[in-house]
Amino acid sequence: MTTETPSKPIPEPDDASAPFWEGSLEGKLRLMRCTACGIARLPAREHCDACLSTEYEWFDASGGGSIRTFGVMHQKYHPGFYDELPYTVAIVELDEGPRLPTNIVGLAGKKAEVGMRVIVDWERHDDVALPKFRPA
Amino acid sequence: MANSLRGAGAITGLGMTPMGRIYGKTTNELAADAVRAAIADAGLTKQDVDGLLINAGITGFTGGGIGLGLQNYLGMENLRLLNHMNAAGSTAAQMVQYATLAIDAGMANHVVCVFADAPLAQGTSAGAAYGGAARSSGRPKGIAGLHAAAGYFGANTPYALAAQRHMALYGTTQDQLGTIAVGQRAWATKNPLAQMRDPITLEDYHNSRWIIEPLHLLDCCLVSNGAVAVIVSAAEKAKEMPRPPVYVLGMGQGHPGDVNRSGSEWETETGAKLAGETAYRMAGLGPADVTACELYDCYTYTVLVTLEDYGFCQKGEGGPFVEDGKLGPGGALPTNTGGGELSAYYMWGMTPLSEAIIQVRGDGGDRQVPDNSVVLCTGNGGNLSYHAALILSPERN
Numbered sequence: 369m370t371t372e373t374p375s376k377p378i379p380e381p382d383d384a385s386a387p388f389w390e391g392s393l394e395g396k397l398r399l400m401r402c403t404a405c406g407i408a409r410l411p412a413r414e415h416c417d418a419c420l421s422t423e424y425e426w427f428d429a430s431g432g433g434s435i436r437t438f439g440v441m442h443q444k445y446h447p448g449f450y451d452e453l454p455y456t457v458a459i460v461e462l463d464e465g466p467r468l469p470t471n472i473v474g475l476a477g478k479k480a481e482v483g484m485r486v487i488v489d490w491e492r493h494d495d496v497a498l499p500k501f502r503p504a
Numbered sequence: 505m506a507n508s509l510r511g512a513g514a515i516t517g518l519g520m521t522p523m524g525r526i527y528g529k530t531t532n533e534l535a536a537d538a539v540r541a542a543i544a545d546a547g548l549t550k551q552d553v554d555g556l557l558i559n560a561g562i563t564g565f566t567g568g569g570i571g572l573g574l575q576n577y578l579g580m581e582n583l584r585l586l587n588h589m590n591a592a593g594s595t596a597a598q599m600v601q602y603a604t605l606a607i608d609a610g611m612a613n614h615v616v617c618v619f620a621d622a623p624l625a626q627g628t629s630a631g632a633a634y635g636g637a638a639r640s641s642g643r644p645k646g647i648a649g650l651h652a653a654a655g656y657f658g659a660n661t662p663y664a665l666a667a668q669r670h671m672a673l674y675g676t677t678q679d680q681l682g683t684i685a686v687g688q689r690a691w692a693t694k695n696p697l698a699q700m701r702d703p704i705t706l707e708d709y710h711n712s713r714w715i716i717e718p719l720h721l722l723d724c725c726l727v728s729n730g731a732v733a734v735i736v737s738a739a740e741k742a743k744e745m746p747r748p749p750v751y752v753l754g755m756g757q758g759h760p761g762d763v764n765r766s767g768s769e770w771e772t773e774t775g776a777k778l779a780g781e782t783a784y785r786m787a788g789l790g791p792a793d794v795t796a797c798e799l800y801d802c803y804t805y806t807v808l809v810t811l812e813d814y815g816f817c818q819k820g821e822g823g824p825f826v827e828d829g830k831l832g833p834g835g836a837l838p839t840n841t842g843g844g845e846l847s848a849y850y851m852w853g854m855t856p857l858s859e860a861i862i863q864v865r866g867d868g869g870d871r872q873v874p875d876n877s878v879v880l881c882t883g884n885g886g887n888l889s890y891h892a893a894l895i896l897s898p899e900r901n
Protein backbone atom coordinates (compact mmCIF):
# COMPACT_ATOMS: atom_id res chain seq x y z
CA MET A 369 0.00 0.00 0.00
CA THR A 370 1.31 3.39 -0.91
CA THR A 371 0.30 6.77 0.38
CA GLU A 372 0.27 9.61 -2.06
CA THR A 373 1.98 12.80 -0.96
CA PRO A 374 -0.52 15.59 -1.62
CA SER A 375 0.89 17.99 -4.14
CA LYS A 376 1.18 21.73 -3.67
CA PRO A 377 -0.94 24.05 -5.78
CA ILE A 378 0.98 24.68 -9.01
CA PRO A 379 -0.23 27.64 -11.07
CA GLU A 380 -1.69 26.97 -14.51
CA PRO A 381 -0.74 29.43 -17.27
CA ASP A 382 -3.54 31.65 -18.56
CA ASP A 383 -3.53 33.98 -21.56
CA ALA A 384 -2.09 36.97 -19.69
CA SER A 385 0.69 35.02 -17.99
CA ALA A 386 1.69 32.46 -20.66
CA PRO A 387 4.96 34.23 -21.64
CA PHE A 388 5.90 34.48 -17.94
CA TRP A 389 5.64 30.70 -17.57
CA GLU A 390 7.42 30.05 -20.87
CA GLY A 391 10.23 32.24 -19.57
CA SER A 392 10.24 30.41 -16.27
CA LEU A 393 11.20 27.17 -18.00
CA GLU A 394 14.27 28.96 -19.43
CA GLY A 395 15.18 30.48 -16.09
CA LYS A 396 14.04 33.95 -17.17
CA LEU A 397 11.88 36.18 -14.99
CA ARG A 398 9.76 37.58 -17.84
CA LEU A 399 7.62 40.61 -16.95
CA MET A 400 5.49 43.23 -18.65
CA ARG A 401 6.49 46.87 -18.88
CA CYS A 402 3.96 49.58 -19.74
CA THR A 403 5.26 51.52 -22.74
CA ALA A 404 3.07 54.50 -21.82
CA CYS A 405 4.26 55.12 -18.24
CA GLY A 406 7.27 52.82 -18.01
CA ILE A 407 6.12 50.93 -14.90
CA ALA A 408 6.92 47.21 -14.86
CA ARG A 409 4.36 44.71 -13.64
CA LEU A 410 3.62 41.05 -13.10
CA PRO A 411 1.62 39.74 -16.06
CA ALA A 412 -1.79 39.57 -14.42
CA ARG A 413 -3.81 41.50 -17.01
CA GLU A 414 -3.70 43.29 -20.34
CA HIS A 415 -3.74 46.80 -18.92
CA CYS A 416 -1.29 48.69 -16.74
CA ASP A 417 -2.73 49.08 -13.24
CA ALA A 418 -0.80 52.34 -12.83
CA CYS A 419 -2.14 54.20 -15.90
CA LEU A 420 -4.64 51.80 -17.57
CA SER A 421 -2.74 51.78 -20.87
CA THR A 422 -2.89 48.52 -22.83
CA GLU A 423 0.43 49.20 -24.58
CA TYR A 424 3.22 47.05 -23.17
CA GLU A 425 6.36 45.09 -23.93
CA TRP A 426 7.86 41.95 -22.42
CA PHE A 427 11.31 42.03 -20.85
CA ASP A 428 13.45 39.76 -18.72
CA ALA A 429 14.09 41.04 -15.20
CA SER A 430 17.46 40.62 -13.54
CA GLY A 431 16.17 38.17 -10.94
CA GLY A 432 17.54 40.31 -8.13
CA GLY A 433 15.49 41.96 -5.43
CA SER A 434 15.06 42.39 -1.72
CA ILE A 435 12.73 41.03 0.92
CA ARG A 436 9.97 43.57 1.40
CA THR A 437 8.52 41.60 4.30
CA PHE A 438 8.03 38.00 5.38
CA GLY A 439 6.45 35.65 7.87
CA VAL A 440 7.12 32.15 9.12
CA MET A 441 4.06 29.99 8.55
CA HIS A 442 3.11 27.44 11.21
CA GLN A 443 -0.59 27.06 10.44
CA LYS A 444 -1.81 24.04 8.49
CA TYR A 445 -3.71 25.30 5.47
CA HIS A 446 -2.95 23.06 2.48
CA PRO A 447 -1.82 19.44 2.87
CA GLY A 448 0.86 19.99 0.22
CA PHE A 449 2.74 22.19 2.69
CA TYR A 450 2.40 20.11 5.86
CA ASP A 451 5.84 18.52 5.47
CA GLU A 452 7.53 21.91 5.12
CA LEU A 453 6.08 23.68 8.16
CA PRO A 454 7.26 26.08 9.30
CA TYR A 455 8.20 27.75 6.01
CA THR A 456 9.12 31.33 5.14
CA VAL A 457 6.57 33.16 3.02
CA ALA A 458 7.66 36.54 1.75
CA ILE A 459 7.00 39.41 -0.56
CA VAL A 460 10.05 40.15 -2.65
CA GLU A 461 10.36 43.50 -4.37
CA LEU A 462 12.24 43.02 -7.61
CA ASP A 463 14.86 45.59 -8.57
CA GLU A 464 12.57 46.51 -11.48
CA GLY A 465 9.71 47.38 -9.07
CA PRO A 466 7.06 44.64 -9.08
CA ARG A 467 6.45 42.68 -5.91
CA LEU A 468 5.64 39.01 -5.80
CA PRO A 469 4.60 36.48 -3.17
CA THR A 470 7.22 33.76 -2.83
CA ASN A 471 9.24 31.65 -0.45
CA ILE A 472 12.75 32.25 0.78
CA VAL A 473 14.85 29.13 0.36
CA GLY A 474 18.48 28.28 1.08
CA LEU A 475 18.53 30.19 4.36
CA ALA A 476 20.64 27.40 5.92
CA GLY A 477 19.54 28.22 9.45
CA LYS A 478 19.70 31.97 8.96
CA LYS A 479 16.53 33.97 9.55
CA ALA A 480 15.07 36.04 6.76
CA GLU A 481 15.26 39.79 7.27
CA VAL A 482 13.38 42.75 5.85
CA GLY A 483 15.67 44.33 3.26
CA MET A 484 17.77 41.19 2.74
CA ARG A 485 19.11 40.95 -0.81
CA VAL A 486 17.84 37.89 -2.65
CA ILE A 487 18.10 36.31 -6.10
CA VAL A 488 15.61 34.14 -7.95
CA ASP A 489 15.99 30.38 -7.55
CA TRP A 490 13.68 28.41 -9.88
CA GLU A 491 11.74 25.41 -8.62
CA ARG A 492 11.00 23.23 -11.66
CA HIS A 493 7.66 21.49 -12.20
CA ASP A 494 6.17 19.83 -15.30
CA ASP A 495 5.05 22.80 -17.38
CA VAL A 496 6.08 25.75 -15.20
CA ALA A 497 8.90 26.73 -12.87
CA LEU A 498 8.20 28.71 -9.70
CA PRO A 499 10.26 31.77 -8.78
CA LYS A 500 11.57 31.17 -5.26
CA PHE A 501 14.32 33.36 -3.84
CA ARG A 502 17.52 32.70 -1.90
CA PRO A 503 19.94 35.07 -0.18
CA ALA A 504 22.10 36.75 -2.83
CA MET B 505 -18.49 76.75 8.87
CA ALA B 506 -19.65 73.54 10.42
CA ASN B 507 -20.39 70.70 8.06
CA SER B 508 -24.16 70.30 7.73
CA LEU B 509 -23.90 66.55 8.11
CA ARG B 510 -22.35 66.85 11.56
CA GLY B 511 -24.95 65.47 13.90
CA ALA B 512 -27.55 65.08 11.16
CA GLY B 513 -28.04 61.40 11.89
CA ALA B 514 -28.23 59.31 15.01
CA ILE B 515 -28.23 55.63 15.84
CA THR B 516 -31.50 54.91 17.59
CA GLY B 517 -31.72 51.14 17.72
CA LEU B 518 -29.42 48.20 18.43
CA GLY B 519 -30.26 44.52 18.18
CA MET B 520 -27.85 41.66 18.87
CA THR B 521 -28.36 37.91 18.81
CA PRO B 522 -26.30 35.50 20.90
CA MET B 523 -22.87 35.33 19.24
CA GLY B 524 -20.14 32.74 19.03
CA ARG B 525 -20.54 29.00 18.75
CA ILE B 526 -24.28 29.18 18.42
CA TYR B 527 -25.89 26.76 16.01
CA GLY B 528 -29.23 25.86 14.51
CA LYS B 529 -30.20 29.10 12.79
CA THR B 530 -29.73 30.21 9.22
CA THR B 531 -28.19 33.59 8.52
CA ASN B 532 -31.65 34.86 7.49
CA GLU B 533 -33.07 33.74 10.83
CA LEU B 534 -30.20 35.36 12.73
CA ALA B 535 -30.64 38.58 10.75
CA ALA B 536 -34.37 38.59 11.46
CA ASP B 537 -33.74 38.13 15.19
CA ALA B 538 -31.33 41.09 15.21
CA VAL B 539 -33.63 43.30 13.13
CA ARG B 540 -36.63 42.48 15.35
CA ALA B 541 -34.59 43.38 18.44
CA ALA B 542 -33.30 46.62 16.91
CA ILE B 543 -36.79 47.76 15.88
CA ALA B 544 -38.09 47.07 19.39
CA ASP B 545 -35.10 48.82 20.94
CA ALA B 546 -35.83 51.92 18.84
CA GLY B 547 -39.49 51.88 19.83
CA LEU B 548 -40.54 51.53 16.19
CA THR B 549 -42.69 49.11 14.25
CA LYS B 550 -41.66 47.31 11.09
CA GLN B 551 -43.84 49.72 9.12
CA ASP B 552 -41.76 52.67 10.35
CA VAL B 553 -38.62 51.23 8.74
CA ASP B 554 -38.23 52.45 5.17
CA GLY B 555 -34.60 51.56 4.50
CA LEU B 556 -32.64 48.29 4.65
CA LEU B 557 -28.89 47.92 4.18
CA ILE B 558 -27.53 44.38 4.26
CA ASN B 559 -24.01 43.02 4.84
CA ALA B 560 -23.28 39.31 4.67
CA GLY B 561 -20.15 38.07 6.41
CA ILE B 562 -17.82 35.39 5.07
CA THR B 563 -20.87 33.28 4.24
CA GLY B 564 -21.57 35.86 1.55
CA PHE B 565 -18.60 34.25 -0.24
CA THR B 566 -18.66 30.66 1.00
CA GLY B 567 -22.43 30.15 0.72
CA GLY B 568 -25.51 30.56 2.85
CA GLY B 569 -25.06 34.28 3.47
CA ILE B 570 -27.78 36.90 3.68
CA GLY B 571 -28.51 38.89 0.54
CA LEU B 572 -31.14 41.04 -1.09
CA GLY B 573 -33.68 38.30 -0.39
CA LEU B 574 -33.63 39.39 3.24
CA GLN B 575 -36.13 42.11 2.36
CA ASN B 576 -38.68 39.48 1.38
CA TYR B 577 -37.72 37.21 4.27
CA LEU B 578 -38.60 40.13 6.56
CA GLY B 579 -41.69 40.95 4.50
CA MET B 580 -40.65 44.57 4.07
CA GLU B 581 -42.77 46.39 1.49
CA ASN B 582 -42.23 49.72 -0.25
CA LEU B 583 -38.72 50.40 1.03
CA ARG B 584 -37.30 53.74 -0.03
CA LEU B 585 -33.67 52.60 0.39
CA LEU B 586 -32.24 49.10 -0.16
CA ASN B 587 -28.84 47.61 -0.86
CA HIS B 588 -26.63 44.61 -0.22
CA MET B 589 -23.24 46.10 0.52
CA ASN B 590 -19.77 44.71 0.79
CA ALA B 591 -16.61 46.62 1.58
CA ALA B 592 -15.43 43.85 3.91
CA GLY B 593 -14.84 44.93 7.51
CA SER B 594 -15.51 48.56 6.70
CA THR B 595 -19.11 47.85 5.66
CA ALA B 596 -20.84 48.33 9.01
CA ALA B 597 -19.55 51.87 9.43
CA GLN B 598 -20.27 52.53 5.76
CA MET B 599 -23.90 51.39 6.14
CA VAL B 600 -24.35 53.99 8.89
CA GLN B 601 -22.74 56.59 6.61
CA TYR B 602 -24.96 55.88 3.61
CA ALA B 603 -28.01 55.70 5.84
CA THR B 604 -27.13 59.10 7.31
CA LEU B 605 -26.61 60.61 3.86
CA ALA B 606 -29.93 59.22 2.62
CA ILE B 607 -31.82 60.42 5.68
CA ASP B 608 -30.26 63.87 5.45
CA ALA B 609 -31.27 64.01 1.79
CA GLY B 610 -34.85 63.16 2.64
CA MET B 611 -34.73 59.74 0.98
CA ALA B 612 -35.57 57.70 4.09
CA ASN B 613 -36.62 58.09 7.74
CA HIS B 614 -35.43 55.02 9.60
CA VAL B 615 -32.81 52.75 8.01
CA VAL B 616 -31.97 49.37 9.46
CA CYS B 617 -28.42 48.16 8.83
CA VAL B 618 -27.85 44.48 9.44
CA PHE B 619 -24.93 42.04 9.48
CA ALA B 620 -25.32 38.28 9.89
CA ASP B 621 -22.90 35.40 9.57
CA ALA B 622 -22.74 31.73 10.45
CA PRO B 623 -19.41 30.31 9.25
CA LEU B 624 -18.99 27.94 12.20
CA ALA B 625 -20.37 24.45 11.79
CA GLN B 626 -20.68 22.21 14.81
CA GLY B 627 -17.49 20.23 15.37
CA THR B 628 -15.24 22.21 13.05
CA SER B 629 -12.42 24.58 13.89
CA ALA B 630 -12.53 28.34 13.58
CA GLY B 631 -9.67 28.13 11.09
CA ALA B 632 -11.67 25.81 8.84
CA ALA B 633 -14.36 28.46 8.57
CA TYR B 634 -12.01 30.99 6.98
CA GLY B 635 -9.19 28.88 5.50
CA GLY B 636 -11.36 26.62 3.34
CA ALA B 637 -10.39 28.09 0.01
CA ALA B 638 -6.74 27.27 0.67
CA ARG B 639 -7.54 23.57 0.63
CA SER B 640 -9.26 23.55 -2.72
CA SER B 641 -7.69 21.11 -5.13
CA GLY B 642 -6.86 21.90 -8.72
CA ARG B 643 -4.44 24.38 -10.20
CA PRO B 644 -4.80 28.09 -9.43
CA LYS B 645 -4.99 30.19 -12.60
CA GLY B 646 -2.30 32.49 -13.85
CA ILE B 647 -0.01 34.85 -11.98
CA ALA B 648 -2.45 35.10 -9.06
CA GLY B 649 -1.59 31.45 -8.42
CA LEU B 650 1.80 32.55 -7.09
CA HIS B 651 0.07 33.20 -3.75
CA ALA B 652 -1.15 29.64 -3.28
CA ALA B 653 2.10 28.27 -4.72
CA ALA B 654 4.01 30.13 -2.00
CA GLY B 655 1.65 28.97 0.75
CA TYR B 656 0.45 32.56 1.14
CA PHE B 657 -2.97 31.77 2.60
CA GLY B 658 -5.85 33.46 4.36
CA ALA B 659 -5.91 36.86 5.98
CA ASN B 660 -3.33 35.71 8.52
CA THR B 661 -0.52 35.93 5.96
CA PRO B 662 -0.86 39.56 4.80
CA TYR B 663 -1.44 40.82 8.34
CA ALA B 664 1.59 38.91 9.65
CA LEU B 665 3.67 40.32 6.82
CA ALA B 666 2.41 43.84 7.54
CA ALA B 667 3.24 43.49 11.23
CA GLN B 668 6.69 42.13 10.40
CA ARG B 669 7.49 45.16 8.29
CA HIS B 670 6.34 47.52 11.05
CA MET B 671 8.57 45.68 13.51
CA ALA B 672 11.53 45.90 11.13
CA LEU B 673 11.06 49.61 10.32
CA TYR B 674 10.16 50.89 13.77
CA GLY B 675 11.33 48.33 16.30
CA THR B 676 7.81 47.37 17.34
CA THR B 677 8.01 44.38 19.68
CA GLN B 678 6.07 41.21 20.30
CA ASP B 679 5.45 42.44 23.87
CA GLN B 680 3.78 45.58 22.52
CA LEU B 681 1.43 43.55 20.33
CA GLY B 682 0.80 41.25 23.28
CA THR B 683 -0.11 44.18 25.50
CA ILE B 684 -3.00 44.94 23.17
CA ALA B 685 -4.28 41.36 23.43
CA VAL B 686 -3.95 41.35 27.23
CA GLY B 687 -5.73 44.71 27.57
CA GLN B 688 -8.64 43.68 25.39
CA ARG B 689 -9.06 40.42 27.28
CA ALA B 690 -9.20 42.41 30.51
CA TRP B 691 -12.10 44.38 29.00
CA ALA B 692 -13.77 41.14 27.85
CA THR B 693 -13.83 39.79 31.40
CA LYS B 694 -16.32 42.60 32.11
CA ASN B 695 -18.51 41.92 29.07
CA PRO B 696 -21.30 39.34 29.43
CA LEU B 697 -21.50 39.12 25.63
CA ALA B 698 -17.84 38.14 25.20
CA GLN B 699 -16.85 34.67 24.05
CA MET B 700 -13.48 34.70 25.85
CA ARG B 701 -13.77 35.86 29.46
CA ASP B 702 -10.78 34.33 31.24
CA PRO B 703 -8.04 36.91 31.85
CA ILE B 704 -4.69 36.38 30.13
CA THR B 705 -1.15 37.52 30.89
CA LEU B 706 1.67 38.52 28.60
CA GLU B 707 3.16 35.10 29.34
CA ASP B 708 -0.03 33.40 28.13
CA TYR B 709 0.25 35.50 25.01
CA HIS B 710 3.82 34.40 24.30
CA ASN B 711 2.90 30.79 25.06
CA SER B 712 0.00 30.76 22.60
CA ARG B 713 0.95 28.92 19.44
CA TRP B 714 2.31 30.61 16.38
CA ILE B 715 -0.11 31.02 13.52
CA ILE B 716 2.36 32.76 11.26
CA GLU B 717 5.25 34.58 12.90
CA PRO B 718 5.05 37.29 14.13
CA LEU B 719 1.39 36.51 14.93
CA HIS B 720 0.49 34.22 17.80
CA LEU B 721 -2.98 32.72 18.13
CA LEU B 722 -3.77 35.50 20.64
CA ASP B 723 -2.97 38.14 18.03
CA CYS B 724 -5.85 36.90 15.89
CA CYS B 725 -9.58 37.53 16.06
CA LEU B 726 -12.26 35.00 16.90
CA VAL B 727 -14.74 33.50 14.46
CA SER B 728 -18.40 33.84 15.44
CA ASN B 729 -21.92 33.03 14.34
CA GLY B 730 -24.55 35.66 15.01
CA ALA B 731 -26.10 38.91 13.84
CA VAL B 732 -26.22 42.58 14.76
CA ALA B 733 -28.60 45.25 13.47
CA VAL B 734 -28.63 49.00 14.06
CA ILE B 735 -31.17 51.64 13.13
CA VAL B 736 -30.20 55.08 11.85
CA SER B 737 -32.70 57.93 12.14
CA ALA B 738 -32.72 61.70 11.70
CA ALA B 739 -31.27 63.48 14.72
CA GLU B 740 -34.49 65.49 15.14
CA LYS B 741 -36.52 62.31 15.45
CA ALA B 742 -33.92 60.62 17.66
CA LYS B 743 -34.59 63.08 20.48
CA GLU B 744 -38.17 61.77 20.72
CA MET B 745 -37.20 58.08 20.66
CA PRO B 746 -36.82 55.88 23.75
CA ARG B 747 -33.06 55.22 23.87
CA PRO B 748 -30.32 57.85 24.30
CA PRO B 749 -29.39 59.03 20.78
CA VAL B 750 -25.95 58.16 19.45
CA TYR B 751 -25.18 61.13 17.24
CA VAL B 752 -22.98 60.74 14.19
CA LEU B 753 -20.65 63.74 14.33
CA GLY B 754 -18.11 62.63 11.74
CA MET B 755 -17.81 60.15 8.89
CA GLY B 756 -14.98 59.28 6.54
CA GLN B 757 -13.57 56.58 4.30
CA GLY B 758 -10.11 55.68 2.99
CA HIS B 759 -9.30 52.88 0.60
CA PRO B 760 -5.63 52.57 -0.37
CA GLY B 761 -6.26 49.44 -2.43
CA ASP B 762 -3.94 46.51 -2.76
CA VAL B 763 -1.23 47.07 -5.35
CA ASN B 764 1.83 44.91 -5.84
CA ARG B 765 4.21 47.52 -7.12
CA SER B 766 6.95 49.72 -5.77
CA GLY B 767 5.78 52.73 -3.78
CA SER B 768 2.86 51.23 -1.89
CA GLU B 769 3.29 51.29 1.88
CA TRP B 770 0.13 49.26 2.50
CA GLU B 771 1.74 47.38 5.38
CA THR B 772 2.28 50.38 7.61
CA GLU B 773 0.21 53.28 6.23
CA THR B 774 -3.48 52.45 6.02
CA GLY B 775 -6.73 54.00 4.84
CA ALA B 776 -7.37 55.08 8.42
CA LYS B 777 -5.39 58.26 7.74
CA LEU B 778 -7.60 59.44 4.90
CA ALA B 779 -10.79 58.32 6.65
CA GLY B 780 -9.71 60.04 9.84
CA GLU B 781 -8.91 63.34 8.15
CA THR B 782 -12.38 63.42 6.59
CA ALA B 783 -14.20 62.38 9.76
CA TYR B 784 -12.27 64.77 12.02
CA ARG B 785 -12.94 67.65 9.61
CA MET B 786 -16.67 66.94 9.52
CA ALA B 787 -16.83 66.68 13.30
CA GLY B 788 -14.56 69.65 13.91
CA LEU B 789 -12.58 67.43 16.26
CA GLY B 790 -9.13 65.85 16.45
CA PRO B 791 -7.43 62.94 18.16
CA ALA B 792 -6.97 64.93 21.38
CA ASP B 793 -10.79 65.17 21.67
CA VAL B 794 -11.38 61.43 21.41
CA THR B 795 -12.21 59.90 24.79
CA ALA B 796 -12.57 56.24 23.79
CA CYS B 797 -11.88 54.10 20.73
CA GLU B 798 -13.66 51.13 19.25
CA LEU B 799 -11.22 50.06 16.54
CA TYR B 800 -11.55 47.22 14.09
CA ASP B 801 -9.17 44.61 15.49
CA CYS B 802 -8.92 41.58 13.23
CA TYR B 803 -5.36 41.42 14.63
CA THR B 804 -3.53 43.18 17.44
CA TYR B 805 -1.42 44.86 14.79
CA THR B 806 -4.49 46.40 13.16
CA VAL B 807 -5.17 48.29 16.40
CA LEU B 808 -1.58 49.53 16.64
CA VAL B 809 -1.33 50.81 13.09
CA THR B 810 -4.84 52.31 13.22
CA LEU B 811 -3.94 54.36 16.31
CA GLU B 812 -0.97 55.79 14.43
CA ASP B 813 -3.00 56.67 11.35
CA TYR B 814 -5.63 58.48 13.44
CA GLY B 815 -2.87 60.63 14.88
CA PHE B 816 -2.87 59.43 18.49
CA CYS B 817 0.90 59.11 18.09
CA GLN B 818 3.47 59.55 15.33
CA LYS B 819 3.92 56.98 12.58
CA GLY B 820 6.04 54.17 13.97
CA GLU B 821 5.39 55.01 17.61
CA GLY B 822 2.35 52.78 18.05
CA GLY B 823 4.38 50.22 19.99
CA PRO B 824 5.67 52.56 22.71
CA PHE B 825 2.25 54.26 22.72
CA VAL B 826 0.37 51.11 23.74
CA GLU B 827 2.96 49.43 25.94
CA ASP B 828 1.95 51.17 29.18
CA GLY B 829 -1.46 49.52 28.93
CA LYS B 830 -3.33 52.77 28.24
CA LEU B 831 -5.84 50.94 26.04
CA GLY B 832 -7.00 48.62 28.83
CA PRO B 833 -9.37 49.15 31.77
CA GLY B 834 -8.34 52.20 33.77
CA GLY B 835 -6.05 53.39 30.98
CA ALA B 836 -5.82 56.84 29.45
CA LEU B 837 -7.38 55.82 26.12
CA PRO B 838 -9.97 53.07 26.71
CA THR B 839 -10.01 51.03 23.51
CA ASN B 840 -12.07 48.05 22.39
CA THR B 841 -13.86 48.14 25.69
CA GLY B 842 -15.97 45.05 25.10
CA GLY B 843 -12.95 42.90 24.27
CA GLY B 844 -13.23 43.52 20.54
CA GLU B 845 -12.92 40.93 17.83
CA LEU B 846 -9.92 39.43 19.63
CA SER B 847 -11.83 38.45 22.76
CA ALA B 848 -15.56 39.25 22.51
CA TYR B 849 -17.15 38.39 19.17
CA TYR B 850 -16.35 38.69 15.49
CA MET B 851 -19.24 40.41 13.73
CA TRP B 852 -16.90 42.23 11.32
CA GLY B 853 -17.48 46.00 11.59
CA MET B 854 -20.50 45.49 13.82
CA THR B 855 -18.14 44.51 16.66
CA PRO B 856 -16.68 47.99 17.16
CA LEU B 857 -19.98 49.65 16.18
CA SER B 858 -22.13 47.73 18.67
CA GLU B 859 -19.71 48.43 21.52
CA ALA B 860 -19.49 52.10 20.54
CA ILE B 861 -23.29 52.35 20.75
CA ILE B 862 -23.31 50.61 24.13
CA GLN B 863 -20.67 53.01 25.47
CA VAL B 864 -22.21 56.20 24.05
CA ARG B 865 -25.56 55.24 25.56
CA GLY B 866 -23.89 54.64 28.93
CA ASP B 867 -24.96 50.99 28.89
CA GLY B 868 -21.45 49.61 29.52
CA GLY B 869 -22.08 48.44 33.08
CA ASP B 870 -18.83 47.29 34.71
CA ARG B 871 -16.92 48.33 31.63
CA GLN B 872 -18.50 51.77 31.09
CA VAL B 873 -15.76 54.24 30.17
CA PRO B 874 -15.39 57.30 32.42
CA ASP B 875 -15.84 59.72 29.50
CA ASN B 876 -17.97 58.69 26.52
CA SER B 877 -18.29 62.14 24.97
CA VAL B 878 -16.34 61.39 21.75
CA VAL B 879 -16.03 57.78 20.63
CA LEU B 880 -14.05 56.89 17.51
CA CYS B 881 -15.43 53.79 15.78
CA THR B 882 -13.62 52.23 12.82
CA GLY B 883 -13.95 49.47 10.26
CA ASN B 884 -11.16 47.85 8.27
CA GLY B 885 -11.20 45.19 5.60
CA GLY B 886 -9.21 43.33 3.01
CA ASN B 887 -5.46 43.46 3.56
CA LEU B 888 -5.69 46.85 5.28
CA SER B 889 -7.33 47.81 1.97
CA TYR B 890 -10.66 49.32 3.02
CA HIS B 891 -11.38 51.67 5.91
CA ALA B 892 -14.31 53.64 7.29
CA ALA B 893 -14.68 55.87 10.34
CA LEU B 894 -17.49 57.16 12.54
CA ILE B 895 -17.19 59.70 15.32
CA LEU B 896 -20.06 59.13 17.75
CA SER B 897 -21.30 61.12 20.71
CA PRO B 898 -24.19 61.38 23.18
CA GLU B 899 -24.24 65.14 22.47
CA ARG B 900 -25.24 66.64 19.15
CA ASN B 901 -23.21 69.79 19.70
Ligand SMILES: [Zn+2]
Pocket residue numbers: 402403404405406407416417418419420421
Ligand atom coordinates in the same frame (compact mmCIF):
# COMPACT_ATOMS: atom_id res chain seq x y z
ZN1 LIG C 1 1.23 52.48 -17.37
